[in-house]
Amino acid sequence: MAAFTLTYPSNRCSSTAIAAAPPFRRPHQLNVRPRSSSLIHCIYRPDLPGSGALGYSRADWLSTCAILSGKVAVSKQQQETGGNCTPNPGDETASKLPSAVNGDRSSSESLDLVPIGNLPKPLSISDFSPAPMHGSHLRVAYQGVPGAYSEAAAGRAYPNCEAIPCDQFEVAFQAVELWIADRAVLPVENSLGGSIHRNYDLLLRHRLHIVGEVQMPVHHCLLALPGVRKEYLARVISHPQALSQCEHTLTALGLNVTREAFDDTAAAAEYVANNGLRDTAAIASARAAELYGLQILADGIQDDSGNVTRFVMLAREPIIPRTDRPFKTSIVFAHDREGTSLLFKVLSAFAFRDISLTKIESRPHRNRPIRLVDDANVGTAKHFEYLFYLDFEASMAEKRAQNALAEIQEFTSFLRVLGSYPMDMTPWNAPSSSSSSASPSLD
Numbered sequence: 427m428a429a430f431t432l433t434y435p436s437n438r439c440s441s442t443a444i445a446a447a448p449p450f451r452r453p454h455q456l457n458v459r460p461r462s463s464s465l466i467h468c469i470y471r472p473d474l475p476g477s478g479a480l481g482y483s484r485a486d487w488l489s490t491c492a493i494l495s496g497k498v499a500v501s502k503q504q505q506e507t508g509g510n511c512t513p514n515p516g517d518e519t520a521s522k523l524p525s526a527v528n529g530d531r532s533s534s535e536s537l538d539l540v541p542i543g544n545l546p547k548p549l550s551i552s553d554f555s556p557a558p559m560h561g562s563h564l565r566v567a568y569q570g571v572p573g574a575y576s577e578a579a580a581g582r583a584y585p586n587c588e589a590i591p592c593d594q595f596e597v598a599f600q601a602v603e604l605w606i607a608d609r610a611v612l613p614v615e616n617s618l619g620g621s622i623h624r625n626y627d628l629l630l631r632h633r634l635h636i637v638g639e640v641q642m643p644v645h646h647c648l649l650a651l652p653g654v655r656k657e658y659l660a661r662v663i664s665h666p667q668a669l670s671q672c673e674h675t676l677t678a679l680g681l682n683v684t685r686e687a688f689d690d691t692a693a694a695a696e697y698v699a700n701n702g703l704r705d706t707a708a709i710a711s712a713r714a715a716e717l718y719g720l721q722i723l724a725d726g727i728q729d730d731s732g733n734v735t736r737f738v739m740l741a742r743e744p745i746i747p748r749t750d751r752p753f754k755t756s757i758v759f760a761h762d763r764e765g766t767s768l769l770f771k772v773l774s775a776f777a778f779r780d781i782s783l784t785k786i787e788s789r790p791h792r793n794r795p796i797r798l799v800d801d802a803n804v805g806t807a808k809h810f811e812y813l814f815y816l817d818f819e820a821s822m823a824e825k826r827a828q829n830a831l832a833e834i835q836e837f838t839s840f841l842r843v844l845g846s847y848p849m850d851m852t853p854w855n856a857p858s859s860s861s862s863s864a865s866p867s868l869d
C-alpha cells in the first residue's frame with residue numbers, strides 16, 4: 427500500500443492519501459486535517475464572483491479552446507503505456523491518448539525511433555485534450571469509502587480506474603487540483619432527494635471543469651449484522667440523501683427507529699460492522715453488505731424505483747466541445763445590478779433559440795448575500811442575493827449556444843461556463859418491480 431503526504435506551499439495544511447485500498451479497513455481515505463484556523467484560506471481560492479472572478483464570455487471560451495489546441499505535450503510515460511484505461515465514451519479528456527506527436531516521419535524512421543508495426547497514429551483535434559499523467563490507470567477521486575455509490579459511479583464513468591476514496595467532497599476537488607487524482611466523480615443531484623448543494627458551491631469555489639456526467643440508478647438495501655432481526659432495530663444510519671430517499675419505505679416496513687446521518691452510506695455500514703451494533707441498521711448498497719460482512723434485511727427500499735443520482739466528472743482542463751453527439755452545458759451566473767426580470771431574460775435567450783434547459787438551481791451569493799434597498803418613507807428592504815446554476819442541452823461548439831451566452835452576458839454581472847460535455851445517453855433499463863417501494867423484499 428503506497429502512502430504519500432502532500433504539503434501545501436504555505437506548509438499550513440497537508441493531505442494524506444493511501445492508495446490501493448483493500449476492503450474492510452477505514453483509514454485509506456484521502457483527508458485534510460486542519461492544523462490551524464487558516465485552513466480554509468489554504469483550501470479555498472477567493473475567486474468568487476464579484477472578487478475578480480473570470481467572466482466567461484464566448485471569446486473567453488474560444489480562446490480557452492485555442493490555448494488547449496496549442497498544448498501538444500505528450501509525456502514520455504503516456505507514450506510508453508498508451509494509457510490503457512477505458513474512459514467513459516463521453517470523456518474525451520481521456521479517450522484518445524496520442525501515441526506520438528507526428529513530426530518529420532522520414533527523420534524518425536532513419537533514426538529508428540518507431541518500432542516497425544507500431545507506427546504512431548496522426549494526431550487529431552481530439553488528441554489535444556489532457557490525458558492521465560501518472561501511469562496507465564486514471565486515478566479518480568470520490569467522496570466516501572469503498573462500497574459507496576460514488577465509488578460505483580467512478581467505476582462507471584472510468585472503467586478500470588483506480589478509485590481514490592476521500593472523506594469530504596472538498597478533498598476530492600483538491601485531490602484533482604493538486605494532481606493526486608486525475609478526475610473526480612461527485613454527485614450533484616438525485617431524482618428523489620434533489621440537489622447536493624455542497625457540490626454546487628464547491629464547483630464555483632474551485633477551478634475544475636465538468637467533462638462528463640453519469641446518471642446511476644441507486645438501489646438501497648437495509649443492512650444489519652448477521653442474525654439481527656428488524657424487530658431488534660432502534661436506529662437506522664446512512665447518508666442524509668439515502669435516508670431521505672427511503673423515508674416512506676422505512677415507515678411502511680413498520681420500523682420504529684430513529685434516523686441518524688452519516689458521511690456516506692458505506693461508512694454507515696462499516697460503522698455497524700466494526701462496532702458490532704445489533705440495534706442499528708445501515709442503508710447502503712449490496713456491495714457494502716459484502717465488503718463489511720452484513721446481511722441484507724430488506725432489498726430495494728428506495729421510495730421510488732426510478733431513484734437515480736446524477737454525478738459529474740471533473741478534470742483540471744475542459745474538453746473540446748463537439749456537435750456530433752448530444753452535449754450538455756452547465757453555467758453559473760449572477761446579477762448584482764438593480765433591475766428586473768433577470769431570470770426571464772436568461773430563460774428567453776435559450777427559449778428563442780430552441781435550447782432546452784434540464785436544470786436550474788439557485789444558491790446564496792456568499793460574497794454578497796443581502797442587497798439593501800432604502801426607501802426614506804418605508805425603511806429598508808433586504809433582498810437575498812443568489813447565484814443561478816443552469817444546465818442546457820447544447821454544446822458550446824454550437825453557434826446558438828454561443829449566441830445565447832453572448833446575450834446573457836449583456837445583463838449578468840458574472841457568468842462562468844462550468845463545462846460543456848457529452849450527455850449520459852445510457853439506455854434506461856426499467857428496474858424490476860422488486861426494487862420498487864411498493865414491494866421492498868424483506869428477509
Ligand SMILES: O=C(O)C(=O)C[C@]1(C(=O)O)C=C[C@@H](O)C=C1
Binds near residue numbers: 569575577616622691
Ligand atoms: O453515500 C454514498 O454512498 C454516496 O455515494 C453519496 C450519495 C449522495 O451524496 O447523494 C450518492 C448517491 C446516493 O444518492 C446517496 C448518497
